[in-house]
Structure formats: C-alpha cells, structure tokens
Amino acid sequence: MINFNGTLISPEDSKLSTNNRGYKYGDALFETLKVVNGKIFFWEDHYFRLMASMRILRMDIPMNFTMEFLEAEIQKTLKANDLINASARVRLNVDRGEGGKYLPTDTAQVNFNIVAEPHSNPFYTIKTNVSYKVDLYKDYYMAPGLLSGLKSNNKAIQVIGSIYANENDFDNCLVLNTNKNVIEALNGNLFLVKVDKIKTPPLEDGCLKGVMRKQILEILAKDVNLFIEEASISPFELQKADELFITNVIQGIIPITQYRKKKYGNEFAQKVVTKLNAKLRLT
Template identity: 80%
Template sequence: MVNYNGTLVSQDDAKLTIANRGYKYGDALFETLKVVNGKIFFWEDHYFRLMSSMRILRMDIPMAFTMEFLEAEILKTIEANDLLTSAARVRVNVDRGEGGKYFPSKEANVAFNITAEVHHDPFYTIDETATCLVDLYKDYYVAPGLLSGLKSNNKAIQVIGSIYAQENDFDNCFVLNTNKSIIEALNGNLFLVKGDKIKTPPLEDGCLKGVMRKQVLEILDKDVNVIVEEASISPFELQKADELFITNVIQGIVPVTKYRKKTYSSDFAEKVLNKLNAKLRLLS
C-alpha cells in the first residue's frame, strides 16, 4: 500500500500523472528512513532537513506538515504494509504538485507520497567478511554549494555512477566536485581516519547534509581522543589514510576495504558503530 496525500491506495492505483512536477522537472525532495518496530530512527533530524530543503526550493510548506502529522502518516503506511513489528525502509517523497513550466503555476500544490518495503537488517552491524572496493567517479562533477547537497530527485550522477561501479566491479565510488575535491560516496557521506585525526567534507563542498553524518559527528565531538575536521578531501589523501568509511541511515557505517592498491582496517569504524548503537538504545 502507498500513502498518497494521506490516502492509502494500492500500488496499482498510486500513479502520478505526467504533469507532476517531480516527474517533469525533478521538482521534488525525498527522505529515506529506517523504521524498526514502529520506531523511526532519527526522525527529528529527517523532518528538519526536509523542512529546510523545502524552504531552499521555495516550496510552500502546508500548515498540516507538522512533525507529528508526517510521523503519523509514516506509521500508518508501515502498518498498512504489515511492517509495524519488523524492520522497514521508508521513502517520503514531497513534490510541488502539477502545473506550470519551469515557473510553477499558482495551481501547483505541494503533495506527498510515502512508500514502505521490508528491510532485512534491523541492526547496524559491520560484516567483517564483506568487501567494499571503491574508485573515483570522474565522468562528471558536482558544483560546490548547499544546493548540491539537497536530497532532491535530481540524482543523475548517483545513477550513472552506480552503473559505472557495477560495470567495473566496484562496490561504490567517490564523487568529486568541480574543484576536484571528494565530497561523498554514491550513497553516503565519507569519513577519513588518519591517526587521531578524522576528516569529512564540509557541506559547502556540495556533499549531502546526511542524517547519519550528523549522528557520527555528534559521537566524535564527545571523544577527547580524536580531532575532527570538516575540510575538503583531496584524492591524494585517500591512500595515506588508515581508514575510510561511508555513512547512511539505512546501513549505518560501511568501512571501505580497498581503494586501488591500498587496503584499510575498520577498527575505528567499529568503535563508532558501537557508540551509535548505544545511542539508539538510549533513544528507544
């Protein structure tokens, strides 16, 4: 079942028209959520990122779009798909409705839809036997700036970058901005570990304002044994690093195991993951 503007409909009936602005122009935003046993992980951070992104795109935010309202609609969708007592991956999509060309017509009204699917791993874990082989994706570059960091429906680089990774037997790729700085992986934010120094690209470089990125930064901020820096990362720094790891809300923390000829450990990533799970236990 799909939640379309508060009404539950079957997937066969949940069809957007070709006039939908999200389809025609990518005039839409989305949030990907992890929900376990009816608990939305980091819902407040997701909600405020969505509201901030809607303001940046100059969308008229409906008065009904409170945090409590959207949370109730998410849980209603979860329940309708028999996922209330298991783990689920949920997508909340917000678009500007229908009407207009590049300039939206006055009749265009913000709409939302929510979909849910089963997710087989309710916990954040690191599979020590898994590999994560990465390379640089250099066919296209991202312009630095906050607009590039929105979780919008314009994901062309992520799509063709994923195809490139699959064709070349990589598990992931790093995306660069026009200054040739690494900003993120195809599906998450990047952290680099070198001794007691931790680096992650700043939002101004064009990386996603990741919800899991925020959680990890908060955890690291409380660790007096490390120095955390939000600064540009050059490709030359990758082979000098002790560890690289990727973060997103669905997987949590994914250690990079190999970049070109350099292999990496995951000791620090595992420590951060343990602290993340401890934080979740306190929130539940």
C-alpha cells in the same frame, strides 16, 4: 499499500500524472528513513532537513506538515503494509504537484507520498572479512554549494555513477566536485581516519547534509582524544588514510576495504558502530 496525500492505495492504483513536477523537472525532495518496530530513527533530524530543503526550493509548506502529522502518516503506512512490528525502509517523497513550466503556477500544490518496504537488519552492524572496493567517479562533477547537498530527485550522477561502478566491478564510487575534491560516495557521506584525526568534507563542498553524518559527528565530538575536522579532501589523501568509511541512515557505517592498491582496516569503524547502537538504545 502506498500513502498518497493521506490516502492508502495499492501500487496498481498508484498513477503519477505526466504533468507532475517531480516527474517533469525533478521538482521534488525525499527522505529515506529506517524504522524498527514503529520507531523512526532520527526522525527529528529527517523532518527538519526536509523542511529546510523545502524552504530552499521555495516550496509552499502546507500548514498541516507538522512533525506529528507526517509521523502519523508514516505509521499508518507501516501498519497498512504489516511492517509496524518489523524493520522497514521508508521513503517519504514531496513534490510541488502540477502546473507550469519551469515557473510553477499559483495552483501548484505540494503532494506527499510514502512507500514502505521490509528491511533485513534492525541493527547497525559491520560485516568483517567482506570486500568493499571503490574508485573515483570522474565522468561528471558536482558543483560545490548547499544546493548540491539537497536530497532532491535530481540524482543523475548517482544513477550513472552506480552503473559505472557495476560495470567495473566496484561496490561504490567516490564523487568529486568541480574543484576536484572528494565530497562523498554515491550513496552516503565519507569519513577519513588517520591515527587520531577524523576528517569529512564540509557541506560547502557540495556533499549531502546527511542525517547519519550528523549522528557520527556528534558521537566523535564526545571523544576528547580525537581531532575532528570538516575540511576538503583531495584524492591524494585517500591512499594515506588508515580507514575510510561511508555513512547513511539505512546501513549505518560501511567500511571501505580497498581504493586502488590501498587496503584499509575497520577497527575504528567498529568502535563507532558500537557507540551508534548504544545511542539508539538510550533515545
């Protein structure tokens, strides 16, 4: 069952109008949530990122879009799909409704819809001895700036980059901005490990303001023996790193095992995953 503006409907009855602004112009935002036994991981961070993104896009946020209201709608959707006592992947989508061309009309009203599906692993784990090869995606570049970091429905680079990766037998690709700095992977933020120095691109470079990125930075900041830096990463730094890993809320941490001829370990990533799971147990 799909939750459309609070009404549960079957997928067969779910019909998106061709006048929907999310469909016509990508005038929409979304959050991808991991939920285990009804607990939404990092819900507060997801909610405030969504609200901040809606303000940046100058959407009129409905008065009832409180954190409690949207959480209740997510729980309702999980129950309708028999996923309240299971591990689930949930997508919460908001769009500006219908009306207008590029300029929305005064009658355009924000919609939301929620889709839930089963997810296999309730815990964050790292599979050892599993190859994960990446390369740079250089056909198109992201513009630096906070607008590029919104989780909007405009994902052309991620789509064609994923097709490129699949055609060339890569598991993922790393995205560059117009300054030719590495900003992220196609499906998550990037971290670089070199001895005791941990580096991740700054939001100003155009990377996603990832919820898992925030969790990892908070975990790392507690270790006084580490030097954490949010700074631009050039492609030349990748082959000098001891480890590279990708972060997102659904998978947690994904160690990169190979970039071109350079191979990487995952010892540091394993330690961070352990701390991440411990953090979840305490919250």
